[in-house]
Amino acid sequence: MSIQRLGYLGFEVTDVSAWRSFVTGKLGAMEGAVTEAQAQFRTDSRDWRLSVTQGPSDDYLFAGYEVEDDKALYRVQERLESHGVEVKVEGADLVAKRGVLGLLSCADPFGNRVEVYYGATERFEQPFVSPLGVSGFQTGDQGLGHYVLSVQDMDAALSFYTDAIGMKLSDIIDWKLNAELSTTLYFLHCNGRHHTLALAKLPGAKKLHHFMLQSEGLDDVGFAYDRFDAEGALVTTLGRHTNDHMFSFYGATPSGFAVEFGWGARDVEVGWSVVRYDRISVWGHKLVGRI
Ligand SMILES: [Fe+2]
Known part of the structure; x- marks a missing residue:
């Protein structure tokens, strides 16, 4: 269990x-x-x-x-x-x-x-209404979204989150951040969402690299992109990830870690096998800000 x-x-x-x-x-x-x-x-x-x-x-x-x-x-x-x-x-x-x-x-x-x-509290008597007209966030069986933690000891991290907590490895990405720096990202799932948690040894002191909310529509991402852009708060351009196929961008939060705002990810399905990638994105996600 x-x-x-x-x-x-x-x-x-x-x-x-x-x-x-x-x-x-x-x-x-x-x-x-x-x-x-x-x-x-x-x-x-x-x-x-x-x-x-x-x-x-x-x-x-x-x-x-x-x-x-x-x-x-x-x-x-x-x-x-x-x-x-x-x-x-x-x-x-x-x-x-x-x-x-x-x-x-x-x-x-x-x-x-x-x-x-x-036994979480449901609030159907007060329907969710986005103050900005976001058509909805994909939660349900796949839960809130995902988050990425920076960890210094990957063996210990994987042992805890897979063996003890019970998540399964979806895939890995060998990510070249720049000419001097490479890291391997490990993506873990516990339901159909491609990853609920990703782990990597990342530079910087923060434990949290980013969290992700998945909207219900492509235009939700576009409108959000414009809102972040209007305030100079973009961290990356729009892009599509290699592994979960998420169409998304990254923006800055008030706390220095990032948020990924996405749409259109693919699910982990029966018969899934672990694979590896050399790139985090098929296209886009070009770094334009700092996190
Ligand atoms: Fe993400």
Whole structure:
């Protein structure tokens, strides 16, 4: 028994109000519950999918993986513990804060917090309406989207996220960042989404390289591209990735890591085999900004 999908992501950010403007005014997600130190955002019928909490790091804070019910949660706990991972069964306070029915937490080999839960809160009585007219975000069986972590020890990272958490390798890309620097990206899936998590040894101190939201339409990407371009916030041009075929661009967030805004990815299907690539993009994704 492994996790089914990515349910939510949390970031620690120095400027919560900048993030509120960014998520609603550039990404087109919808604001949920807000306090002075925290804001939650919706991308679908769920009560929340993204969370920002005030703090100094401007980086990854937690990821929440979903399982189907309490029995599945217990089996994930057993699986983690059998791989030597210390698991905490979270109490009523955090369970209520996340709006779930049951919650476990643990840390990956680098101290990154990973949560596993079941029983998220649905909010069909308050339909998702994008403040910018985004036609929708693809979630459902494939979960929130994906994220990319920078890790220093790939063997330890793969052992945790595949053996203990239960994800499977989709493919790898040997990525030449520039004349001096090359790295290998490992793409992991836990459902039909080509990758929910990618891992790479990347330069820079941030744990989070980027997170990705997948919109329902090609024009959603185009409109978002124009919004980022208008404020000089593009990190790359439009492009299409070699492995998941995502049509996307990368933009800057208020915290220094990037966001990928995409559409049109292909799914991992029955009979999938691991392959490798030499390029991250078929075309485009030319670097025009900094992250
Ligand atoms: Fe991505």
